[in-house]
Amino acid sequence: MSAHTPVTHVIFDMDGLxxxxxxxxxxxxxxxxxxxxxxxxxxxKCRQMGRNQKDSAKIIIDALDLPLTPEEYINKCIEQYNILFPTVDLLPGAEKLIRHLHKHHIPMAIATGSTKYNYDLKTTKHKELFSVFDHVVLSSDDPEVKHGKPAPDCFLVCARRFRDSPAPEKVLVFEDAPNGVDAGHAAGMQVVWIPDERAELDGHKHKTAVILKSLEEFKPEEFGLPPYDS
Structure with missing residues (x-):
């Protein structure tokens, strides 16, 4: 028996999730x-999480009064990303959940604030696993995503691109960022939130279906999805 409204489709954020x-x-x-x-x-960092690349750059430039344009700041960051991102590891529970949903033919997609360039760097070690997703929405590059998180655009665009374009209430969103929780809620979707331990929960708790410490705690059957094999 589902503890929440049963869903048929799943959308994952990527970074930090x-x-x-x-x-x-x-x-x-x-x-x-x-x-x-x-x-x-x-x-x-909390203000930046989930936002597209240019918005994130503007936030940090203003907050720290940096003598840089957004483009200059982004280019300096890319030099660091080229070194670090190809080494990134999966978080606990991620591969198990993705493979489980894929095995049971649950449509899955990714909606992230990343650019294609950064996405390709970060998935260098994980190309086979990420190939099982139906599609990926890269908010920083996608012309259909007019506004980054906390606006709902990326999740609405992502849902429309599933073959059967499910209603929002049939889509389950997984997020780690408060801005992403806001975006999923604004899209009319249920949100599983796995926040950073430093995150303030009170302002977003009411927008989530459940709050977990990691993906390892997720119980698919609570949302009408096939349970893990015992």
Whole structure:
């Protein structure tokens, strides 16, 4: 018996949810801003998470008063990404859940604020696993995504691209970022939130179906999906 409204389709965010990329983003960002004597704090990072590349750049430039244009900042970050991103590992429970849903023919997609260039870097070690997704929406590059998270655009576009274009209430979103929770909720979808341990929960708790510590805690049957084999 489902504890929540049964779903038929699943959309995953990527960084900080499937891939341990947020730690690498932090490392790369600090390398860039440290040159100017600045410190990349959690408060700034929290505002950036889930947003597209240009919006994220503007946030940190304004917050730290960096003498850079968004384009200059992005180019400096890319130098770091080229070194770090190909090494990124999967987070606990990610591969098990993806392969389980694929085995049971549950349509799956990714909706991320990443660019195609960064997506390709981050999936270098995981191309076979990521090939099982129906499609990927890359908000920073996709012309149909007019506004990044916390706007619902990326999830609505992603849902429309499934062959049968499911109704929002039939789609389950997995997110790690507060902005992503806002976006999934605004899209009318149920959200499974796996927040960073430093995240403030109170302002977003009411927008989630369930809050977990990791993907390993997820129980598919609670959303009408096939249970794991015992």
């Amino acid at each position: 499937l891939l341990d990329a947020e730690t690498l983003y932090t490392e790369a960002t600090q390398a860039v801003v440290g040159v100017y004597g600045k410190t990349f704090t959690w408060q700034i």
